[in-house]
Amino acid sequence: MSYKTIMVHMDTSARASARLSLALKLGRRFGAHLDGLFAAFEPRPREFYVMAGTADYYDTHRKLRREQRGAIERLFRAELARAQVDGAWVTAEGDPVTAVMQRSRSADLVIVGQTDRDDPESYIAEHFTETVLLGAGGPVLVVPYAGSFESVGERVLVAWNGSREAARAVHDAMPFIARAAHVTIVAASATASLSASTSIVPAERQASCADLAAMLARHGATKVEITRFDRDAAAATGDALLSFAADGGYDLLVMGAYGHARLQELVLGGATRSILATMTLPVLMSH
Structure with missing residues (x-):
């Protein structure tokens, strides 16, 4: 038995790079394909447009999110090449929780991070990790937001x-x-x-x-x-x-x-x- 397809959830949180580092180690260990799925909190446009004067804030948010996503994608691809691990970058469409659950069902192992209350960027949705656990259909590896983990599974x-x-x-x-x-x-x-x-x-x-x-x-x-x-x-x-x-x-x-x-x-x-x-x-x- 082995994990041949691993999916790691990527976002704009401070611990995203540490999560990627662990995913790459596991990808090398198991000879697995690694999918990096970017899914982050997205406010509903209607909540901005129904309030006068807030449309510009939403447009600014979307521009910032595109820039952040681009930077994280470049990091993912560079680290993937450096580690010589086969993989692909995937951007979630629509509701991020639904996207993560749906993609997780075609993976042997899903890697997500623990919610960090001190890092607003780690917020995806209420009870995000719990919802993924119940809907993934397979194992979910949850990584703490604090600490470093040089070895996992020894x-x-x-x-x-x-x-x-x-x-x-x-x-x-x-x-x-x-x-x-x-x-x-x-x-x-x-x-x-x-x-x-x-x-x-x-x-x-x-x-x-x-x-x-x-x-x-x-x-x-x-x-x-x-x-x-x-x-x-x-x-x-x-x-x-x-x-x-x-x-x-x-x-x-x-x-x-x-x-x-x-x-x-x-x-x-x-x-x-x-x-x-x-x-x-x-x-x-x-x-």
Whole structure:
């Protein structure tokens, strides 16, 4: 298994070049074709023209966006040639969210960035990343807006709860897992602790982890371990996973996205929303 078509979302945000750099590394590693899809927030023309005196602002915005898009396209093409990776530049037409989702369905892996509240240029639409996750039809690699990531996929942490979404994520991450130097399966569960400081993994969950480890080994994973996921009873699963990943020096987290109804997670929280808000390492998610 390998990723043969990778799509990276490009925009005018400060982290677009870092996202491209990672995409090029993965393109070289997997011998993949890389599509750079430019999709940025576009205000609706009617919202300008219905207000007297605002038409010029819209025209100025369009001119600036064309200039920015041209600069990013030149960067993409130059870096593509320098890295000697096959690829193509694509400009989204119409609604940017729809364009990203539609294009993502013909890619083996989609790379997007975490929304940075301090960078207005990273805003595409409300819940952009979550919407792409649900609509992509395949794995989405979300890259944090902070930090540098020289390696991705050398030490892989698999968040396993036995769900369909977790299973989908594991299969979608197999090209990373099969090449990883170390893979850890952690039984992530919101099950209440029997004590204040430890979380007990049920016997059926342990058996599921063992079955998963055996399957990964058959796919070529050379070092797979199952570890106990101890956390404070009051800690959110997402926050505890990120702490575990940081303590273990992992460079990729693999997990299912939105095991509960999306509306329920958005209202009540949930591991997916927590991870997307506070992530500290690249996360591969599948729904």
